[in-house]
Amino acid sequence: MNKLNVALIFGGKSGEHEVSLSSAASIYENINKDKYNVFTIGITKEGTWLYYDGNAENIKNGKWVELANKNVEINLVPMGNKEVGLLFEDGSIQKIDVLFPVLHGPYGEDGTIQGLFEISQIPYVGCGVLASSTGMDKLICKTIYSEIGLPQVNYCSTNRWTFRQNQEEELNEIESKLNYPIFVKPANLGSSVGISKVTNREELLSGINEALIYDSRIVLEQGIDAREIEVAVLGNDEVKASIAGEIKPAKDFYDYEDKYINGASTYDIPAKISEADMEKIRTMAIKAFKSLDGKGLSRVDFFIDKYSGEIFINEINTLPGFTNISMYPKMWEATGLEYSNLIDKLIELALDTKK
CATH class of the missing domain: 3.30.470.20 (ATP-grasp fold, B domain)
Structure with missing residues (x-):
């Protein structure tokens, strides 16, 4: 039986970059290599895509960036006669059968990269554009x-522009709707990044400012x-x-x-x-x-x-x-x-x- 060519994609520009490296390393160690040829593609924190042919440990510790083969071209967009896949220095092209993204947070599980995968017309693991973005x-x-x-527990929301224009009004509005403790969360992030549990107005202000580092919209939930x-x-x-x-x-x-x-x-x-x-x-x-x-x-x-x-x-x-x-x-x-x-x-x- 011919092996499937699986591209394991990890890293990314989100605040969950390191989580992605750990997840990818674990999958790489556990995937059945008798069934699959695994090609590892990392995305740096700056957004550069690199082909890395190495071990799981260097994925996890981040050394894959310096060890990557920067002469391999990664092409996922059909353009003219240019084939989709990995283009090596000797002119050979490696077709990819399945994309396996292990990308957490913005640019990875929010529908953006799933849109690219749809354009590539290569099957990919996980939710599509709609489910990922929502x-x-x-x-x-x-x-x-x-x-x-x-x-659901009671909740309300605010956003960066409104909060900075009317800070006191927004704090009053939140306190009128929710009782302490309150959980403050960026609307678009995961892995508990930017989340805080607040028990008074001073902590509420600090928690909102912390969450606004990661997103322009904030969810506030009743703590229970x-x-x-x-x-x-x-x-x-x-x-x-x-x-x-x-x-x-x-x-x-x-x-x-x-x-x-x-x-x-x-x-x-x-x-x-x-x-x-x-x-x-x-x-x-x-x-x-x-x-x-x-x-x-x-x-x-x-x-x-x-x-x-x-x-x-x-x-x-x-x-x-x-x-x-x-x-x-x-x-x-x-x-x-x-x-x-x-x-x-x-x-x-x-x-x-x-x-």
Whole structure:
């Protein structure tokens, strides 16, 4: 059987660049190289695309930039007689069968690079342009979830221009709608980058200014004392949900450092919740995924109020982390789908979208 040529694409210009490197290194180590020829393509923080033919460790530690073969041309745009693929110095062209993006945050999972993949006409892993762009935008997602009846905590929003024009008015408006503690989040970012939990007006101002570094639009959510539950979904038309897991943050909430650096938080897979709540959460996760026309994969996050037991959808991540401590592969492994088989399934789903 001929091997498929898979291009693993990582890095990118977003604040989640380092997360992407860790995810890509993990996938590279676990992908079945008896089935696939793997070509690794990195995007620097400045946006330069480079072909790197090396090991996972140098992807993870960032040395791939200096070790990249800068004479290989990466062409994903059909132009005249120029073929799509990797163009090597000797004039040979390496065709790519499947693109496997492991790009988190803006320019990677927000629909922008998915648009390029559509132009290339090469099948790619994960959600398409629509699901990626809407899934990345917390405000748009909240509107959609409200429309389809998925419960959410109370929230409001502001933006850079309005906040800087009317700072006191905006702070007053937020405090009239929400009680402390409040979570402040950039509308378009993931991996808990730029998120803060605030307990007074001074912290609210600081949290908004921090979030505005990453985005011009801000989501403010009512903080509740809640359990953090996550579930992985997989599929195109037929969508399945893994068993749910519960994150037990080492801090006030599951932040960037805890997710990708120190791994101090603990987790339960499966989550210690009732069978009824488990099925309800899995059903809600599939509903959320389908409402965005999701394809391939996503991780959907929920809250369970510790006092009332109410379940709220938090957000969807259309390109979740794939590091060795990431919940997405761990939840599927606990459901019976091993890491390398999960990669196989994602590639299969990518190919299926082009049939």
